[in-house]
Amino acid sequence: MSELFFLVFSLVAVVAAWRVVAAKHIIHAVLWLVVTFFSTACLFVMLEAEFLAAIQILVYAGAIIILYVFAIMLVNVKDLAPEAHFHHHRRLAKWLGVIIFAELGIVVLRHFIPLLAKGPLAAQQAEWGGNSEVIGRFLFTDFVLPFELVSIILLVSIIGAVVLAVNQERRA
Amino acid sequence: MISLNWYLFVSVLLFCIGLVGVLIKRNVIMVFLCLELMLNAVNLSLVAFSHYLGNVEGQIFSIFNITVAAAEAVVGLAILISLYRNCEMTNVDDFNLMKW
Numbered sequence: 001m002s003e004l005f006f007l008v009f010s011l012v013a014v015v016a017a018w019r020v021v022a023a024k025h026i027i028h029a030v031l032w033l034v035v036t037f038f039s040t041a042c043l044f045v046m047l048e049a050e051f052l053a054a055i056q057i058l059v060y061a062g063a064i065i066i067l068y069v070f071a072i073m074l075v076n077v078k079d080l081a082p083e084a085h086f087h088h089h090r091r092l093a094k095w096l097g098v099i100i101f102a103e104l105g106i107v108v109l110r111h112f113i114p115l116l117a118k119g120p121l122a123a124q125q126a127e128w129g130g131n132s133e134v135i136g137r138f139l140f141t142d143f144v145l146p147f148e149l150v151s152i153i154l155l156v157s158i159i160g161a162v163v164l165a166v167n168q169e170r171r172a
Numbered sequence: 173m174i175s176l177n178w179y180l181f182v183s184v185l186l187f188c189i190g191l192v193g194v195l196i197k198r199n200v201i202m203v204f205l206c207l208e209l210m211l212n213a214v215n216l217s218l219v220a221f222s223h224y225l226g227n228v229e230g231q232i233f234s235i236f237n238i239t240v241a242a243a244e245a246v247v248g249l250a251i252l253i254s255l256y257r258n259c260e261m262t263n264v265d266d267f268n269l270m271k272w
Binding site: 002003006010013014017018020021026029030033036037040043044047048049051052055056059060063064067068071072074075076089090093094096097098100101104105108109111112118119120121122124131134135138139143146150153154156157158160161162164165167 | 173174175177178179180181182184185186187188189190191192193195196197199201202204205206208209212215216219220222223225226227228229231232234235236238239240241242243244245246247249250251252253254256257260262
């Protein structure tokens with residue numbers, strides 16, 4: 001049963017990702033991206049990362065996509081016309097993608113990766129009550145320095161966005 | 173039970189689709205969207221490793237990854253809006269002032 005769900009979700013994710021790249025209109029690309037994020041969230045649930053699935057839907061499919069939609073509304077984007085003088089570069093890029101995909105695919109699928117010695121995650125989840133409890137404990141004990149650094153990154157990006165997007169002429 | 177290989181394979185597939193998109197698209201917003209696709213593929217492989225190794229580190233790392241992706245989107249779109257206000261275009265090939 002889980003194989004069937006894995007097949008469906010991964011197929012939807014890959015097809016939607018392909019539609020993002022192949023979309024003729026930019027808003028269609030954004031909507032297909034939402035489909036990819038949702039099916040990736042379903043794969044996260046299958047991997048027993050429920051908190052991350054919720055974060056994926058809230059932050060990625062919610063906040064970031066809304067940001068893109070606002071940017072598209074503010075910027076006058078014309079339809080994505082194919083560039084006539086650009087075919088050489090496009091073919092090169094496609095072949096590069098195929099080569100990298102072949103390399104990585106061979107590396108990933110060549111050996112069956114055996115189930116390694118299971119770490120303490122399942123026991124911790126059973127003991128502490130769930131996935132988000134485990135993540136919260138680790139985030140505020142072992143990973144407290146990266147956590148603070150990430151909050152500084154967010155602060156810098158907020159200030160950067162305000163500084164960059166403010167209207168210079170009106171301010172002067 | 174699905175083996176780790178197949179999750180990694182899906183992740184590789186999503187990553188390569190995003191990579192091709194970044195390379196062939198000429199619109200700045202489309203390039204950003206494909207970049208998000210690549211980051212998402214990496215998150216999938218991190219979570220798969222986290223599940224199959226029984227460690228929570230992969231999930232925590234992908235939370236940081238999502239945060240950095242959000243910061244990148246915010247700053248990138250602010251730069252885009254600032255550029256659009258100044259020169260009314262969104263094609264990456266037109267922005268070559270600092271290229272060489």
